[in-house]
Every structure is written in C-alpha cells, then in structure tokens.
Amino acid sequence: MLLIALSVLLITAVIAFELYWHSRLSIAKFGWAFLWQSTWDPVAEEFGALPFLYGTLVTSIIGLLIAIPIGLGVAIFLSELAPRWLSDPITFLVELLAAIPSVIYGLIGIFVLVPWIRNVLEPILSATLGFLPIFQGAPYGVGMLTAGIVLAIMVIPFIVSVSREVLIAVPRSQREAILSLGATRWEMVWIAILPYARSGILGSIFLALARALGETMAVTMVIGNRPEISASLFEPGYTMASVIANEFTEATSDLYVSALVEIGLVLFAVTVVVNALARLLIYSVSTKRGAIRT
C-alpha cells in the first residue's frame, strides 16, 4: 500500500527526469538561448522556442482576462445570491462544461467560432478599437484572439468551482458583522467576503492558468499554427503545446525531437510551478474543511 502510494512520487520524478534526459541534445546545443531565439527552422536545424512561449503566454492572458470576471461573477452568484435549489443544479451544469473533451471545443471552434470571429467580432473590434496595435490587421478568424476566447470558455468552470467552495467557506460571522454595520449585499461581498477568500480565489486563478498553459487540442485547432511573433491578436500564432502536437510525429532528426521534448520540459516546469502555487494557496483555506476538489 505504501509502495503504491510512493509510486505516485516516483512517477512524478521519472517524468521530470525523462523529459530532461531526452532534451539533452537540444539543451547542449542551444543552452539558455533556446528560450529567447525566435527562429524555428527544422530544415536548418535552428530551434528557438520564443514564438511558442509568446503564443502560450498571450493566449493564456487573454483567456484569463475574459474568464476571471465571468468566473468570479458566477461563483458569487452561486454562493451569495442564488437560493440552494437553483445553485446546486447550476453548479452541476457548470461542471459539465469542464467535462466536455477539448477536441469538442476545437470542433466547435473551427466551424462556429472562427467564422463568427472573422465575420463579426474582428471587424467590429478593428472598427472601434483599431487604433490599438493589438486590434489591427486582416481578420483571419484563426489566431491568438480566437484561441484566447476558447481558453476562457474552458477555464471558467475551474475558477467557478474552486472560488465557489472558497466563498462558501467564509464564516457566517464575517457576513453578519458587516451586515450589522448597515452594509448592502454588494458591499458585504466586496468588503467582507472577497478579501477573506482572497488566497483561495487566487489559487483558483492559478489553477485555471495552469490549465490554459497546457491546453492543447482546442488551441491547436483554432490558433493558425504559425511560429511568428506579431503585435496583433488577429494574427495566427503557435503555442508550446500545439507545436508538440503538430510536429512530434513529423520530427525526423534526433535534434528536432530533442528540441520538441525540451519545449515539453519547459511547459512541464512552468505548469508545475503554477500548479504548486495554486495547490498551496487552496490548501491554505481548505485545511479545516477537507480537500476542495477540482
């Protein structure tokens, strides 16, 4: 029993080691420069991961910018405003959203979201906010903005379910104290509840960030897959996860495979750090009530 429990620790360690071991060719050849070189040319065997780091970061930020207010709003609605008979089934439905496989999001993304963004959203954005460099350029439909929107939909359930549990865990006395001072319901949420639940909410955001960083299929299907860095969000991009998904089976040389594994290693390291932060924050509010599941 103990051995099996220990095997979980072992698996985590072996994954880290194997990723490092199989990227050593690329690490030896490019060193740290791998992280800030922006040429990705398999033919010339020049590999730099910057376009992928950039794409991953930008799409995740867009995703979070959309998902945080919506997710928190839903969590506040479910924990503070909705009566129990309404709140439980809605929570269940939001969790169903998390259960939908990512390839299905990709399918909807390709056939519904991309045409809509190309024909409706991007023309509107460039007409109204076109003075900003991020909203300039031809509306392709596929691109960073689309990937960010898909990510937002995919991470909202994580923010909702963790934040809701954290909000519910805020003690009654907090609410009663501020209400007795004559606060409105909104002031109660804003002044007494959110600050109290801050670390747990932060945890839920980090958890959502980790999911967004590692999300592969849905992003690969709508981002356009072009290793370039451009200011416009309308332009196609590429992420760490999607370049691995697209090119791993095509990688012919050892160095090429090694470079892709190194991207995997970077992705792994980043998500481990973000996840660890998220978990520690969530543990800190949930120690008394047992684990909050996600």
Place this chain on the structure above:
Amino acid sequence: MLSLTGLFTLLTLGVLFFILGYITYHGITALDWDFFTKLPKPVGETGGGMANAIVGTIKLLGLASLIGVPIGFFGGVYLSEYGKETTLGFLVRFSTDLLNGFPSIVMGIFAYILIVLPMKHFSALAGGFALGIMMIPIALRSTEEFLTLVPASIREAALALGLPEWKVITFVVIPTAFRGILTGVMLDIARVAGETAPLLFTAFSNRFWAKGLMEPTASLPVMIYTYAIAPYEDWHRQAWAAGMVLLMLVLVANLVARLVLHRRFFQSGAS
C-alpha cells in the same frame, strides 16, 4: 452590479447549452448505422464509418483503467487509512495533485519516451499507458475522499468486535465506500475518454482494424481531430457524428455517476 453576476451565469449556461445543442443537431443528421459498423473509406469515397475507432477507444480505456485504477485505489486507501496526518501523506497528496495538473501532452511525450521509442512503433499499449497515468490522480483522490466519509462509528463498532485494523479496512470500510469509489472511477474514465493530445504520438491512428495491443490504434478523439482539420466535406460530417457520440458518452457517464451518488457527494463533486 449584482445582476451582472446573474448575467454571467446565464452567459456561461448559454455557452454550455449552445455547445450541446449544436453538436447534437449536427451529429444526429450525420449519424447512421454505417458509422458504428463500417471502417473508414479512403479519401474521395463517401460513406464509411468509425467502427475501428470505437473499438480502439474501448480498448485504450480498458488498458488505461488496468493501470490507473489499481494504483489510484491502493494509493487512496493508504492516504485515508495510514497517511492522513503524516508528512509522507502530504507529499503523496501534493504530488498527486501536481500529477493531475500536468498538461496531457506531456503525458504523451512521457509515454512516447518510455514505450514508443524502445519498441520503435506506435501502439495501443503506449496510448493506454499515457491515459492510465492520467487516471491515477482522480482515482486516488476520490478513493481517499469516499473512504474518509465513512463514519467513525462504523469503524469503531468493527474495532470493538476485536478485529485487526486491516480486516476492518478490507471488510468494513472499503465495502461501505464502494459505490462512491466506483462512481469516482467512472468519472475518471469519462475524463480521459476525450483525451486527444497524448494519443497523437502514442496510439497514433489506424484506418484498419488493429490486431492486438502492439499496433497503432484508432480512437474517437483522434479521428475527430483528423477529420475536423481535413478539407473534405464528408469527413466534417463524420467528425460531427463522432463528436456527438463522444460527447454523449462523457456526459451520460457524468450524469449517471453523479445521480447515483448521495446528495452530499453530488454537491461537492467536481471532476
């Protein structure tokens, strides 16, 4: 301001219902008997189905369960019965939660390195292995959680009869929590059933029936991906059909699992 939160809730639910409705609408018109019984047709010919991918998915999930469920189950029993307050228990719990957060594509690379590279070809075994590792965290945590929920009075009653601790755990605690554990496993299988990324370069795909576990194997998620990004109209139609079948599989498993659970579990359950 408060009405804004209600609006966000409606928006989120709207997205869910839109996805369900849209997939069902396109899936149902594309779904026919051939889909379940025929092999994929070569490019250019219309018709054909995904029988091999359906069988492949079942095969991969079976393999994954063989790897993920036992490790998750025994690990969970350890955590809830022996490692509750210990440092080691905390470490195991923490690394389980980390494992849960690893990007699925990283699991694919891991299985590729461990199985595909030494064997020199893609196989169902590698795909099942990748999915199996991904199943461990949820199987483990849900086992732990349902065992923790077994009331102390039941344990004490059994201990009072003079039974040794291992007997109490095996014959009293685990059977009490069995239904919950089973449901956790079901949610777990539903979760990995839709995984695509780790299968792209482990199980790969196959347009014919795969013989045994050592050959590349088709699966529904990979077929959806391949068919959706292909330029053929007929393939898109089949991608919708496959999408609907996969979605129904996942949602029905989720619904059943949560409905058979006690109300209390129903509320705390996130997958």
